[in-house]
Amino acid sequence: VSELVDFGCDGVRGKVTSKKDLGQTKNGKPWFSFILDDGATDIKVTVFNNADKFFNDVVVGQTIEITQIRISIKSEQSKKFDHCASTYEIGLKDQSVIKVVEDQVESKIKIQTKTINEITALDSTQAVNCILFVNNAFLKESQDPQKPWWNISLQAIDIEGTSAKVTLWNKELEKYQYTKQDLQKFKNQTIGFYKLMAKKDEKYGLQLQANGSTQIYANDLSNFEKAEEHIDFKNSAAFQGMVQQLKYMETSPDQRSKFGRMGEMKDVIGGDSIRCLALIFLNANVETATYVGCSKCKKKDCQGCDGAPTRKYFKVSGTMADNTGVQQATLFDNQAEQILGISAEQFSVMEPNDQQKKLQQGITCEVVIKHQAQNGEMREQARIQGLSKETNYTEWFQYKVNKLIGDKVGMM
Numbered sequence: 001v002s003e004l005v006d007f008g009c010d011g012v013r014g015k016v017t018s019k020k021d022l023g024q025t026k027n028g029k030p031w032f033s034f035i036l037d038d039g040a041t042d043i044k045v046t047v048f049n050n051a052d053k054f055f056n057d058v059v060v061g062q063t064i065e066i067t068q069i070r071i072s073i074k075s076e077q078s079k080k081f082d083h084c085a086s087t088y089e090i091g092l093k094d095q096s097v098i099k100v101v102e103d104q105v106e107s108k109i110k111i112q113t114k115t116i117n118e119i120t121a122l123d124s125t126q127a128v129n130c131i132l133f134v135n136n137a138f139l140k141e142s143q144d145p146q147k148p149w150w151n152i153s154l155q156a157i158d159i160e161g162t163s164a165k166v167t168l169w170n171k172e173l174e175k176y177q178y179t180k181q182d183l184q185k186f187k188n189q190t191i192g193f194y195k196l197m198a199k200k201d202e203k204y205g206l207q208l209q210a211n212g213s214t215q216i217y218a219n220d221l222s223n224f225e226k227a228e229e230h231i232d233f234k235n236s237a238a239f240q241g242m243v244q245q246l247k248y249m250e251t252s253p254d255q256r257s258k259f260g261r262m263g264e265m266k267d268v269i270g271g272d273s274i275r276c277l278a279l280i281f282l283n284a285n286v287e288t289a290t291y292v293g294c295s296k297c298k299k300k301d302c303q304g305c306d307g308a309p310t311r312k313y314f315k316v317s318g319t320m321a322d323n324t325g326v327q328q329a330t331l332f333d334n335q336a337e338q339i340l341g342i343s344a345e346q347f348s349v350m351e352p353n354d355q356q357k358k359l360q361q362g363i364t365c366e367v368v369i370k371h372q373a374q375n376g377e378m379r380e381q382a383r384i385q386g387l388s389k390e391t392n393y394t395e396w397f398q399y400k401v402n403k404l405i406g407d408k409v410g411m412m
């Protein structure tokens with residue numbers, strides 16, 4: 001279908017995703033329409049010729065090939081009823097041939113997702129697929145008991161960090177057994193929307209709304225099980241922008257350490273270390289951020305290194321946080337140096353004002369931490385075993401998506 005741009009083609013292949021019942025034209029002629037989807041895009045096929053005969057050849061869920069078709073650019077009139085992604089529409093001729101074809105080996109349809117910017121650039125109302133991260137969710141409801149309605153409006157951002165509002169009406173949400181009380185379930189979730197309606201409005205700008213054909217894949221496996229689709233991401237690396245904009249911290253995958261969240265630290269006491277994405281703030285006290293130590297053994301009052309020269313080292317307490325919890329940790333020299341981007345020696349010769357500023361910034365890092373209870377105290381601390389500002393957001397994003405789709409469906 002996506003190759004229709006090449007007008008020379010006279011056949012299409014795709015899966016029938018929906019079919020309208022037979023209707024009658026003003027002249028009493030039967031007609032119907034259906035939607036064909038090849039995974040990359042969908043297109044509306046309208047049948048006026050031989051509608052009775054073709055109606056039985058078109059079965060929802062089957063992959064079909066149609067040859068001898070008529071392709072035209074969607075008219076303004078059609079656009080009102082045709083919300084398919086394709087800019088073309090198809091008509092069948094008397095001599096058109098519909099053939100059922102074997103589903104391709106790869107049974108999962110690849111969904112083309114669009115970014116908010118791409119959606120904004122569309123010139124007409126369309127159904128789009130997108131993956132959005134929900135920053136916040138709000139409930140609106142009717143004050144009139146005669147006309148009860150409610151909706152959840154999501155403040156969401158996409159992979160590039162562009163924000164948009166998505167409105168989910170009670171009618172659509174109830175299909176998924178969501179209630180008003182599920183508002184919280186949407187927050188801080190990555191949600192896949194299949195066939196979300198995108199409409200542009202002079203007054204309100206871009207409007208994203210669910211309608212009857214929209215499918216919502218939230219972090220809820222009961223929904224994932226229904227998902228036969230396989231989500232295709234264009235630009236996972238761009239996710240970095242999103243994470244930074246949000247200052248949202250999540251876990252990141254690693255071959256050796258398990259993903260984790262700050263809030264899970266207490267569950268792994270004495271156990272494995274976990275790898276988290278965390279926002280780190282250092283103690284902004286300039287005086288206590290560094291110490292003078294032996295250049296060989298780093299000790300403060302070294303007696304044994306044959307009078308080796310001294311140098312400055314960082315040793316600064318810090319706070320690591322993600323959206324599930326907070327941990328205190330001490331950052332030793334190389335860790336603080338990585339975070340701040342300068343050595344303790346360089347730091348010590350900066351202007352006091354600049355030193356202060358340097359210490360005051362929050363930095364997102366990937367950290368491998370292990371739980372450590374303070375000696376004799378109940379106060380919990382984490383020991384940082386590894387730290388990197390070079391977070392692998394691609395992996396992290398895939399981890400999120402794995403969670404989103406669920407292991408049951410099988411992953412890319």
Ligand SMILES: [Zn+2]
Binds near residue numbers: 295297303
């Ligand atoms: Zn020493």
